[in-house]
Amino acid sequence: MKTVWNRGVTYMKTIILAGGGHAHLAGISKGILNNLSEARIIMISPSRYQYYSGMFSGFTEGLYQEEDIRIDLQALAGRHRFTFLKEQVTVISAEEKAVYTDAGNRYSFDLLSIDVGSSQKAGSSILPIKPNHSFPDSIRCFREGQAPVIAGGGAAGVELALAAAAYRRKKGMKAPVTLISGGPLLSSSHTNHLQKICSAKGVQVIANKKASLTSSEALEAGGETIPFSGLLWLTGPEAPALFKESGMGTDEHGFLSVDDRLSYSDSIFAAGDCAAISSYPKLPKNGVYAVRQSEILWKNLIRSVHGEALLPFEPQKRYLAILSTGDREGFLTYGGLHYHGSSAWKLKNVIDRRYMNSF
Ligand SMILES: Cc1cc2nc3c(=O)[nH]c(=O)nc-3n(C[C@H](O)[C@H](O)[C@H](O)COP(=O)(O)OP(=O)(O)OC[C@H]3O[C@@H](n4cnc5c(N)ncnc54)[C@H](O)[C@@H]3O)c2cc1C
Structure with missing residues (x-):
């Protein structure tokens, strides 16, 4: 020992x-x-x-x-x-x-x-993001590729697809980021709005189609073969x-x-x-x-x-969530409400910076 x-x-x-x-x-x-x-x-x-x-x-x-x-x-x-x-x-x-x-x-x-x-789904053709110290190297590789693809249309997938698309626009890279979602994007109440944001910002969305890996360079969704240069698997x-x-x-x-x-x-x-x-x-x-x-x-x-009685955890029912949508804009949700714009990103930036400054 x-x-x-x-x-x-x-x-x-x-x-x-x-x-x-x-x-x-x-x-x-x-x-x-x-x-x-x-x-x-x-x-x-x-x-x-x-x-x-x-x-x-x-x-x-x-x-x-x-x-x-x-x-x-x-x-x-x-x-x-x-x-x-x-x-x-x-x-x-x-x-x-x-x-x-x-x-x-x-x-x-x-x-x-x-x-x-x-943890996350593992595989030699999937760029790892867990444990989280593997994230930066995987993203540097992902965002530069010819055909970056993300499987998973939840918060993490939507955010990273839009972020990679914003990075590529600034670098003059024309090829889109592809986002494949087994269901609606994020949730059924927000999906239409998010789909519009994605198509305006260079993310090609394939919604309501489950992705499955067919080789080390391609996956399949809804009968279509989708080649990728880099793949992130963010299905939860x-x-x-x-x-x-x-x-x-x-x-x-x-x-x-x-x-x-x-x-x-x-x-x-x-x-x-x-x-x-x-x-x-x-x-x-x-x-x-x-x-x-x-x-x-x-x-x-x-x-x-100290040998004292333990306390229960009681989760809050609602919480504020802000997805970055690229170009310093954010998609804010709270319960059934949502808002998209630059104020949401500014608020997110303040919250995130404050958290990191606490260390
Ligand atoms: C792309 C992406 C974006 C996200 N964005 C948000 C967001 O904006 N807001 C939000 O609320 N959530 C977000 N999430 C979810 C969020 O990252 C996780 O829910 C959160 O990090 C969980 O925190 P944790 O403390 O449980 O574990 P983690 O933050 O994952 O930390 C676990 C730690 O344990 C270490 N570890 C792992 N295995 C071992 C081991 N065997 N022995 C010892 N140490 C180990 C890891 O290295 C790490 O340091 C996002 C997730 C992803 C993938």
């Missing part, structure tokens, strides 16, 4: 944070670790940098630099008194209360908090293999089952995309909810250390 220690300091508990995801980071940025001075905190994540998907579209379009969209976990560890280990958790042993990593190390914990995010989050491989309890999709206190067991908690909250099986997996869960996750970790 590898020992992580601080000279001369005796800790009562060791808390391992598996994954540098937003449910962990949002609490840390607010100084929550000041309430855990008696515990040793170790974060294990495979990259020194955690990327912020809220700014992926702006990076794709060329509005933000790579430094703007990532959080330096090593530097954060220095500022907030935790140990950062650049390793990937490969197995969790609930029985041993230990995690194993790709570096061949074993770390024991009193409490484990898991925020490893979701998939479960990380970690939980099945560790023999842990999951929902039917493979996400870790937790109760509404974000608790898997007395010593294991999880939040963000990787967790399936049994009382809210339809809760969307997005950054908004990962950040919302952060508050209860941290309160419950602190309560566990």
